[in-house]
Amino acid sequence: MNERQQPTALRPSACPGLLRIVQALDGGICRIKLNGGSISTAQAVAVADAAERFAGGVIEATNRANLQIRGVGNEHGALIDCLLAAGLGPRSAAGDDVRNLMLSPTAGIDRHLRIDTRPLAAQILNTLESNARFHDLSAKFAVQLDGGEALAMLEHPHDLWLGVVEGEGEQRLTFGLAGCPLDPPAGAVLLSDGHALVVAVLELFLELARPDQTRMRHLLGEYSQESFLQALATRVALTPLCDGQRDLSYSSSPIGTYPQRQDGRVYVGAVPPLGRLDPAMLNGAAHLAEAFGDASLRLTPWQSLLLPNIQAADAPVLSQRLQDLGFLLSADQALTQMVACTGSAGCGKGLADTKADARRLARQRQGKGDPLQVHLSGCPRSCAAAHIAPATLLAVSPGHYDLYFRDAGQPGFGALQARNLTIEAVGALLDAHPRSPLDA
Structure with a gap:
């Protein structure tokens, strides 16, 4: 699409898109859908530039492996034009909404695909x-x-x-x-x-x-x-189901360094704390991907990013530079296990400042040796997590949450464990609770 479509060309929707900027408490939200979660470094630089020039400088990695810019001001048209010029838009305005196809972040490079x-x-x-x-x-x-990749959100x-x-x-x-x-x-x-x-x-x-x-x-x-x-079956030839199953005997993490199927190459996974980047972080990652990789970045449904096609010998230096930019590179860091929505700081429906509370909980959990994933949701809509986390905190008022543990036999977030907990009480309860039931 070479020219920006007028808003009248778009159908009504509550969902943000590149061409439809939806207002939130902290400003407009512009969501950029990426083909297979992949973005070139030049496009990443364009996103960082647009977030700095036309918004509040907050960029989020989403749980559908896309990017979104928060805090967009009044210059909607200028921001949209900047992103379209970088080739980030759809062929037509109506085609933007339906680009919802998720792949593994390691499609084409995973050793087990x-x-x-x-x-x-x-x-x-x-x-x-x-x-x-x-x-x-x-x-x-x-x-x-x-x-069939080892790194896949299933x-x-x-x-x-x-x-x-x-x-x-x-x-x-x-x-x-x-x-x-x-x-x-x-x-x-x-x-x-x-x-x-x-x-x-x-x-x-x-x-x-x-x-x-x-x-x-x-x-x-x-x-x-x-x-x-x-x-x-009247439209496409269905075949009998065979005995083959999805192999779950191997898995990879979106954090750290892993070998690719291409000899001598690795990918490096880095986590922006709580899924948020500023322009300097995204710019920095883009420049590193150019210097060490194939000039591309891949977003993941874990709200993180990968730098693919890195020479194995360069991975330690690259990892250190990513850490210097503010990315997390080890699953031992408790903050990598925290998922939090925008919360009351940016969303009118949020009942608590989930981002700040997640950081507080991470400080409590650091060094516990327990990689338990905890999801903090400001309201029942669960915008930050499309799956049910092992532990979910549902906000009921500022700084207070109901705690649920995942339970396959119960709908929603799972089994309610306690109500109206402070973050400190949550930390104590998680420390005291056995690990195994949380994996149910």
């Missing part, structure tokens, strides 16, 4: 943007493509997920509806039919769903999955 998902992802994204019919999808309707629910499995001497794509790759698959197709499957699922959803049924789970609430699959 079964296929490089990027070519298929490019096909899917091109169809989502260019097919006007799909512009009717909700801005929250999301697809995940899992290539807990985020998606309207449609696809995962590569091996069985009976061949590879296939299994898929599921309104779930995640940890769920039993609903069906399977040949790898060559992956794009056709996505198109068929989306077309069928749009034909069957009422206007108020914006997500796959809404449709399946009254239209059975079996009926959906029967209708789907």
